[in-house]
Amino acid sequence: MCLAIPGKILEIHGNKAIVDFGGISREVRIDLVDADVGDYVIVHVGYAIQKLSEEEAEENIRLLREMI
Amino acid sequence: MLHEFRDKSIAKRLSGRIRKISKGMGHIKIMHVCGTHEYTITRFGIRSLLPENIEVISGPGCPVCVTTTREIDEAILLSKNEDVIVTTFGDMLRVPGSESSLVDAKSRGCDVRVVYSISDAVEIARENSRREVIHVAIGFETTSPSTAVEIKNAPENFSILNCHRLIPPAMEFLMERGNVKINGFINPGHVSTIIGLRPYYKISEKYNVPQVIAGFEPNDVLFAILILLDMIKKGEFEVRNEYSRVVREEGNLRAIKAINEVFKPSDVKWRGFPEIPGSGLKLRNRFLKYDAREKFDINLRNSKEPKGCRCGDILKGTIHPRECPLFSKICIPENPIGPCMVSMEGACAIAYRYGSE
Ligand code: SF4
Numbered sequence: 251m252c253l254a255i256p257g258k259i260l261e262i263h264g265n266k267a268i269v270d271f272g273g274i275s276r277e278v279r280i281d282l283v284d285a286d287v288g289d290y291v292i293v294h295v296g297y298a299i300q301k302l303s304e305e306e307a308e309e310n311i312r313l314l315r316e317m318i
Numbered sequence: 319m320l321h322e323f324r325d326k327s328i329a330k331r332l333s334g335r336i337r338k339i340s341k342g343m344g345h346i347k348i349m350h351v352c353g354t355h356e357y358t359i360t361r362f363g364i365r366s367l368l369p370e371n372i373e374v375i376s377g378p379g380c381p382v383c384v385t386t387t388r389e390i391d392e393a394i395l396l397s398k399n400e401d402v403i404v405t406t407f408g409d410m411l412r413v414p415g416s417e418s419s420l421v422d423a424k425s426r427g428c429d430v431r432v433v434y435s436i437s438d439a440v441e442i443a444r445e446n447s448r449r450e451v452i453h454v455a456i457g458f459e460t461t462s463p464s465t466a467v468e469i470k471n472a473p474e475n476f477s478i479l480n481c482h483r484l485i486p487p488a489m490e491f492l493m494e495r496g497n498v499k500i501n502g503f504i505n506p507g508h509v510s511t512i513i514g515l516r517p518y519y520k521i522s523e524k525y526n527v528p529q530v531i532a533g534f535e536p537n538d539v540l541f542a543i544l545i546l547l548d549m550i551k552k553g554e555f556e557v558r559n560e561y562s563r564v565v566r567e568e569g570n571l572r573a574i575k576a577i578n579e580v581f582k583p584s585d586v587k588w589r590g591f592p593e594i595p596g597s598g599l600k601l602r603n604r605f606l607k608y609d610a611r612e613k614f615d616i617n618l619r620n621s622k623e624p625k626g627c628r629c630g631d632i633l634k635g636t637i638h639p640r641e642c643p644l645f646s647k648i649c650i651p652e653n654p655i656g657p658c659m660v661s662m663e664g665a666c667a668i669a670y671r672y673g674s675e
Binding site: 252281283284294297302306307309314318 | 326331332335354435436438457463508511537540544545562563564565566573576662667
């Protein structure tokens with residue numbers, strides 16, 4: 251239920267987008283995010299709830315490596 | 319890029335650091351409040367990577383599990399009306415109510431349909447304008463924004479059986495009135511995606527408890543545990559964000575706005591808990607016509623909890639699924655006695671499928 255998975259936006263049509271989840275694509279509502287084609291979004295029950303930031307992911311990994 | 323969060327050698331090093339830092343710390347209890355975290359923890363054997371004095375327990379983080387028997391009974395009762403189509407997420411179908419479940423209602427001919435998204439339920443309402451469509455709206459802050467968006471444009475024959483709940487008030491309740499001494503929280507990544515960091519600050523300040531928002535890969539969880547232990551050791555009680563690749567300080571402002579436009583906080587009961595102040599979401603007056611409890615007469619006698627089921631204690635973090643006498647003996651995923659054995663995010667179902675601990 252809380253499960254939310256990342257996917258890549260392939261197309262945008264109004265408040266809907268076609269999102270690719272590792273080979274399977276599905277229609278997703280994008281009312282809650284400001285997203286463009288090519289962005290990675292986190293999708294929960296058919297709605298994109300946030301964009302995934304690649305810079306932050308790198309920073310994440312840098313902090314992780316620093317701690318260990 | 320994200321493979322680093324699954325990398326075994328990094329996991330090993332994190333586990334080594336955790337062992338080192340936790341020496342001499344006494345018994346530490348860390349609670350997570352998200353079903354997906356329980357999945358990661360059990361599936362990847364995280365507990366076996368921790369020293370004996372570091373215990374990770376699961377709290378009330380599975381939305382299906384915290385839904386009350388009364389709410390299930392309400393959904394079943396509504397589905398008996400011939401003009402009604404009840405829509406719900408798949409996990410809810412097999413949760414036992416007082417006498418039966420929604421899947422039983424369906425097999426008796428009631429029109430109960432599983433949807434992937436509330437948008438599908440609204441679509442069904444548009445296609446069936448002569449019938450009433452009632453969506454069983456469960457879920458935490460991750461799910462309620464989608465409900466809010468749909469309610470703003472829903473057709474007249476659509477309504478929700480509102481079972482939405484909020485996580486921070488439940489965490490506060492556990493600190494204030496729970497029976498378990500919690501030394502730190504792993505905060506739910508996707509709830510936090512919506513609400514950001516702010517709602518957690520007052521919990522840390524009031525109860526001197528550190529919190530780390532974590533992602534859902536195994537190394538996210540191990541890293542969060544390490545950060546928590548480091549804070550506990552230093553006597554710091556902050557809210558840190560391990561999942562910054564997705565969670566922003568302010569959360570998702572559009573989603574927060576949608577929730578606030580449509581709902582206001584209310585006091586609701588959770589399975590295993592009494593009424594928790596401010597932990598529910600009530601539809602605002604101008605949207606009450608979409609509230610199935612206002613629209614339909616729901617006359618229920620008292621609901622009966624499943625006999626012998628300890629889901630309430632599991633959700634409060636006082637026992638582990640294996641301590642329930644029915645676990646894997648009578649209660650199995652094919653014959654669930656309580657919701658924690660039904661939901662894919664229920665602690666009992668996860669322990670049954672993946673747990674060796
Ligand atoms: S094992 Fe079954 S009966 Fe026991 S607490 Fe879990 S769901 Fe309830």
